[in-house]
Amino acid sequence: MTSTLPDTPLLVLRQIRKRFGATVALDGVDLSVRAGEVVALMGANGAGKSTLVKIIAGASQADEGELLWAGVPTVFDSPRAALQAGVATVHQQTSQLGVPGLSVAENLLLGRLCSARSAVLISPAHIQQQAAAIAGDIAPDLPLHADFADLTTAQRQLMALARALHEQARLIIFDEPTASLSQAESVRLFAMIERLKAAGIAILYVSHRLADLRRIADRAVVLRNGRVAGTFAAPLDLDAAVRALVGSTLPTRPAKNVDVVRGAVPRLALKQIQLRPDSTPFDLNLHAGEVIALTGNLGAGKTSLLQALFGLQRWHAGRVLLDGKNWQPRHCADAIDAGVFMAGEDRWRSSFLPVDSLGARLADLIALPHLRRLFGSGWIKPGQLDETAQLWINRLGIRCQGPNDTPDLLSGGNQQKVVLARWQSQPSRVLLLDEPFQGVDVGARHDLVASIRAASDTAVLIATSDLDEALEVADRVLIMDQHTLHDPGQHADAGSLIEHLEHLERFALGITATPRAATPAPLTESVL
Template sequence: MSRLQLKGVGKSYGATKALRHADLDIEAGEVHVLMGSNGSGKSTLSKIVAGSVRPDTGEILLDGKPVSITGPQAARRLGIAIFYQELSLAAHRTVAENICLADLPSRGVFVDRTALEARAAKYIALFDGVTGDDFSPDAVVQDLRADQRQLVEIMKTLAGEASVLIFDEATSALDRAQVERFFEILRDLKRQGRSIIFISHRMDEIFAIGDRATVIRDGEIVGSRQIAGTTPAEIISMMVGAQEETATVADAAPARPAGPPVLSVRGLTGPGFSDIGFDVRAGEILGFGGLHGQGQSAVLRALFGANSPTAGSVELGGKPLHPKNPRATIRQGVAYVSGDRSRDGVVSGRPILENVMPIHYLRERMMLANPSALAAKALPALQALKTKFAGLGHPISSLSGGNQQKVVIARWLIDRPAVLLLDDPTKGIDLSAKADLFSLIRKLAGEGMGIVLYASEDAELLDNADRILVFNGGAIRRELTGAARTRFNLYQAAYEAA
């Protein structure tokens, strides 16, 4: 019996079609797995069902009747609950308060603490024995470990007692015992007739808990399979599609350029990653692959000094590098470019010249600046990236997103670094700007710079990286070189058991 149906559902963001005419049927009493690469449309589909995104086309039916899901509250009233990949907890509130946050029991204008604690206890008891000794109803969420916070979010989702439950990467921070307990709960919910949409990057989990799997590729649903009657290889083939190409990096180029490494990492461990080790050689573009949020960005930020590692060693040009803070790593020759311009890039409200020069200020320890001299240094770097701007005195906000990102990259080209760390640098910019950026990146590598590139778009890695290290669960699971740099191998390593 169909519990939830999507017919011709589509969603576009400008020229980008995030979801195209999606048809999906979720039955009562099943765990239905959604699979696809980064940006394939899984989360967009989930958010449409949960009411946080409004579709442009199509209709949604619940128990055979068309429904209008106008927002998250409307979804909850219809019996739909979602666990978002980005946790939505109130950090300064207690575990019990977060579990009941969507529907706090009250007496008049006051919260009924007795009823709240009794309701929360029901869901906490489901995970008895796997939460940790310091986990309690009155524990403040911000004081909990990452796995405990994720458990609170799961409990909060379960507390809605919804007939349709969506779990988007709900197991990403959990240990094996916690996952097994969660799966026991899901199986019990199946027996009750609940419908569950499940998204995971772990192939072993998909085959352990799923009944059916639907594959989404480039915003389109390409097919569904009964889990019991398929294999991981078949599902990955559906994700890849007919194209099976190696990277377009020149085949004649050696996978591991000769010469000593410019960056050596051994046993690097910190929040979100463990025991990371690799070398980057002069002239090499080393790719970080895998599904989003598997530790790639955390490693890059740790190497830059934005997040402190707890163990391991790093060498830059054969000398110890202690990434305690960005100021120290910048002066030693490490550069970092983030795709999050608003957080890590542009200085909002300031002129283009001021946005392109801060690294030069820092490295030269400048106290006073001559604008003409600075402009003479800034212009070649901006021109190398084909940056379009009216004048250096214009505000950074006058530029398009792509040109703002070019300014952020240009600031590192004035005083060339030894190593360039690229953390999904093309996020949110147009195709023309991407082409300019990667043309320059390949040119810099050709001049001997060591480059580490994390890209959430697989094609960017396959087209540009000499080697690809595939991350899963905060660890490197596989290295792809030469002819092994294929989309199939990239997906297989990304989804293999953690």
Template sequence: MPLIDIENVRRSFGSTRALAGASLVIERGEIVALMGANGAGKSTLVKILSGVQAADSGSIRMNGQACAPQTPAQAAARGVVTVHQSTDLVGIPDLTVADALLLNHFVDGRQPFFLTARSVRRTAADILREAGFDLPLERRFSELGPADRQLVAIARALSMKAQLLILDEPTASLSTEEASRLYQTVLGLKARGISVLYISHRTADIAALADRAVVLRGGKDVAAFTRPINFNAAIEAMIGRPLNAARPQARAALGPVVLELRAVQLHRGTARFDLQVREGEVVAITGVLGAGKSRLLSALFGTHHFAGGQAFLDGRAYAPRNPAEALAAGVVMAAEDRHRSSLMPRDWPGETIAATISLPHLPRWYPRGLMFSGRETQEANKAIARLGIKAQSPHQSIWALSGGNQQKVVLARWEAEPSRLLLLDEPFQGVDVGARQDIIAAIRADRSRTTLIATSDAEEALEVADRVLVMENHSLRPEHQSDAPAPLEEHA
């Protein structure tokens, strides 16, 4: 008898059909990868399993009994625990990591009435030890980066004694070492008979962990693969067409130098480096998490400052004191965590597709302060057509879109006005193969703009860039004659 047996599940939202008869079986102690392009129905299926949404029809059985949780708490009580891709709600900013790890214990009464700081630390340390992670228990949750927030979420989920652990893009923000530790944790769960439903766009994750891979497309399961998984066939099943992942042709002719860095130093005591990027060129900087990629981009955007050296933009000294000065100079940036940096909160004014695109351009588009929806709607409609954004209308909530479509909207924001330098920090994080191809095409289409991309995935760097550089210890390695990157540690 399987642990989970999902049969012919359907779910619609108005005229939009999210699931059109999906079926999935998960055995005890099995790791099943759920693959599919953004909008294929993965998130809806996970929400139904997690008690966030109800199915319109179909059946779900767990241990042979009907299973239809109405809330996440009910799902957890049945042994189904989910770690979502976005970790914004994992902890409360002013609480410590130890408190964040025990939030579920506080809510469901597992902790004694009288607590001491020592007992909280001891229990939190036990949770981390079981998960195999090392986190600073006394640090405030708000001070953690995306990688450590993800580790808190996973560790807390493991403490809930799940029979089925659902992991949604768990390595998207993790370093090679952290991803390797996560692999060992997941394989340890499998050895203990715990089942894992693993959602990831990273083939390295799936190759390392999955016993089987099931592909969703159009709300239905269209293919299944057993280990060793044929990823070419799986990806073609995901997108419904042959995969063209060839590296782009290098530009035959590039324009003048747009960005020049001379003896730049990211931190005092680190090695200095030079860099030139020309008009129309797409340059990717890769390296492990913490190598300094994000620091370089944030210094160019004015949220940090170089410790030494000089930067030039179009031959003129460039040292923005803040993002406003960077924007005025024609430098724009899409930061790593789009949920925190690029999107308005849910249910706030400005959380539609059109408003998300227009937000930084309002002073130019409406210089007299009178706002009309015509310009916003026009730009959003052009972006939807150009980038293949799957949306019902330009006034749809950005939060109703899949991760890949959200990222397309963020890119469309900076394509709505001309710019000289586009900075993209991990632009393919949580983005499926099909959406990634659309984003790459859009990045490479504008030859009047220079693009600098930070990515931890060397394969993604090769796929998008004319030139790939490697950053290590907050400094760029010297360039080689070949434009292929120097060998990196294998990155999941």
């Protein structure tokens, strides 16, 4: 399939430079990818990863520098040109992977349907047949009749992959592919990447997730401030890579809070909580000053638990005590009044306003849930908003020009700091954080973790599907599965947790391979 000599890299970038106004996004980047190689591209938000990816995929052009494709100097002046040469991208935003409203089969054939040489009339049967051929053995279970809009993230990526392979892709760029995949789905994706690699396809893998990179990358290239800060060959020295990423030595993992008063009344006590009629009841005690992380597969019930405690949904049975008193919020206003705060997943959907709206400034966003307490008379005092915002900008190290910025001007990590500032700017009893580190670079994550752990009078419950994150932030890591909670033990270290998770993972994989009724009960017990 590849006509290049084995030692000519498929893609070589030399001294790529790109400026946006006063900002230098890329400042002389070199990069090469060979056929059959997985190169990881790492870097904090704003380091230039996405710009680089856009240049390779033809969506943007370099100001200076050279791009060699199979040894030939080339300029991809449009995404179509890159695609025709064999560069396919699996985007982070899966909505860019296909057209909602069309079936999967039609989406698979989209390239051909849009081509000028396509026949005017194509029968549905023909489309199905062709689509099945394209899905081939890479995605045999793809529901061809389903609407693209109804697919899961993993299925959308699979569809994009099948299409890329059909269009003779020679380089596939994965942009944060596991950002919204469950552990089990990620495992399947990695297996897929191994197969692509074996077939001689070059892979550029962009991710924050260190665990991902350790598993699949042959080489990692770290970008910082638009330059290559380091290149690491497998086996990856993660600490060194992270040091290159943040540009300094890592702070050591924060010491565990050992002085939590175990004897006192827990801040939050869950008693025989059953999230669903068919799920096993569980208990949980959460003390003030304690940070507990919930991890587990997507759909395991982490978000459901957080939402129930915040009043967005009801639990099926059981009791919750907040500082020893019965707690049953009817809606989130109740929870906020009682000092139970939640920062939802996906900050743009759950926390921010469109940038032109009144109240889209950082200062306004931080104060939004607290307006009634701050301004009882009704009149807003902008000066007070700005003061609070400036305080938190300094405290969390939010990189911005000031309280008047809108969040779209900030990197992902700094956006997340704004969300945390919102919920920390007023005293809270319980802080619920749903995937607070999504799209957050390592440097910003340390700042967030430090601030979360510094709150001594708040009980914090964090849902995250990333084990690294869970271990970094929490005093205790609990595993959620099938809407119930498993405690792997007080002193679980990373090794035993991974073992535990892999058990569950295998279990989840088994479930999808066999019918749903296949005796899950005994397995759960063996896990426990």
